[in-house]
Amino acid sequence: QQPVQSPQAVILREGEDAVINCSSSKALYSVHWYRQKHGEAPVFLMILLKGGEQKGHEKISASFNEKKQQSSLYLTASQLSYSGTYFCGTEIWGSARQLTFGSGTQLTVLP
Amino acid sequence: NAGVTQTPKFQVLKTGQSMTLQCAQDMNHNSMYWYRQDPGMGLRLIYYSASEGTTDKGEVPNGYNVSRLNKREFSLRLESAAPSQTSVYFCASSEAPAEKGHEQYFGPGTRLTVT
Numbered sequence A: 001q002q003p004v005q006s007p008q009a010v011i012l013r014e015g016e017d018a019v020i021n022c023s024s025s026k027a028l029y030s031v032h033w034y035r036q037k038h039g040e041a042p043v044f045l046m047i048l049l050k051g052g053e054q055k056g057h058e059k060i061s062a063s064f065n066e067k068k069q070q071s072s073l074y075l076t077a078s079q080l081s082y083s084g085t086y087f088c089g090t091e092i093w094g095s096a097r098q099l100t101f102g103s104g105t106q107l108t109v110l111p
Numbered sequence B: 001n002a003g004v005t006q007t008p009k010f011q012v013l014k015t016g017q018s019m020t021l022q023c024a025q026d027m028n029h030n031s032m033y034w035y036r037q038d039p040g041m042g043l044r045l046i047y048y049s050a051s052e053g054t055t056d057k058g059e060v061p062n063g064y065n066v067s068r069l070n071k072r073e074f075s076l077r078l079e080s081a082a083p084s085q086t087s088v089y090f091c092a093s094s095e096a097p098a099e100k101g102h103e104q105y106f107g108p109g110t111r112l113t114v115t
Helices: none
Strands: A004-006 A009-013 A018-023 A028-036 A043-049 A054-056 A061-065 A070-075 A084-092 A105-110 B004-007 B010-013 B019-025 B031-037 B043-049 B064-068 B074-078 B087-094 B110-114
Touching (some): A018 A084, A018 A105, A028 A070, A043 A070, A054 A061, B010 B019, B019 B031, B019 B087, B031 B064, B043 B064, B043 B074, B074 B087
Parallel strands (some): A009 A105, B010 B110
Antiparallel strands (some): A004 A018, A028 A043, A028 A084, A043 A054, B031 B043, B031 B087, B087 B110
């Protein structure tokens, strides 16, 4: 039931764009995105809910394809501060109240 | 406003020893969670408490027990530590359970080594 994230790792130059994907084999109620820097706690980025509602930081954009049970996180004009590991957490429809996290995508932004 | 706090930050145990990890939040959140994070494996839910007075098993509950002491505090106990429990443990809280679409706020983590 663990969602699958891709790619596992990506290296960018400042100013470049990246897309991180998250897919599930189960019908989803919501997808959560978090970023974790080395040695720190995960920090909330965005929630995408079934039905189209989104909550999150203004500078972050994401999509949720309910038919395919897939979500994508879009990082545009990347900055050095974007470096870290990005996790998606999925809430399976009918199995509410808990998130199942993917194994993460490690993003490195170089000057 | 400290958010989510965890104690201790580091701990080394010998196999068979017991210990309790403490977690407290000052955001008046209803739901609290315990996760473990192993290298390259993301976060796995151990136990959660959707509201004060309730606790439920997550994905990997074996070897652990929890207590929701009050609305603020949620503790995790290892009764007989094993090397497989070496991990980083994160506590998190949210205003309501995940089904309501509420983000989780994480504590700084406890780095536990079992020798």
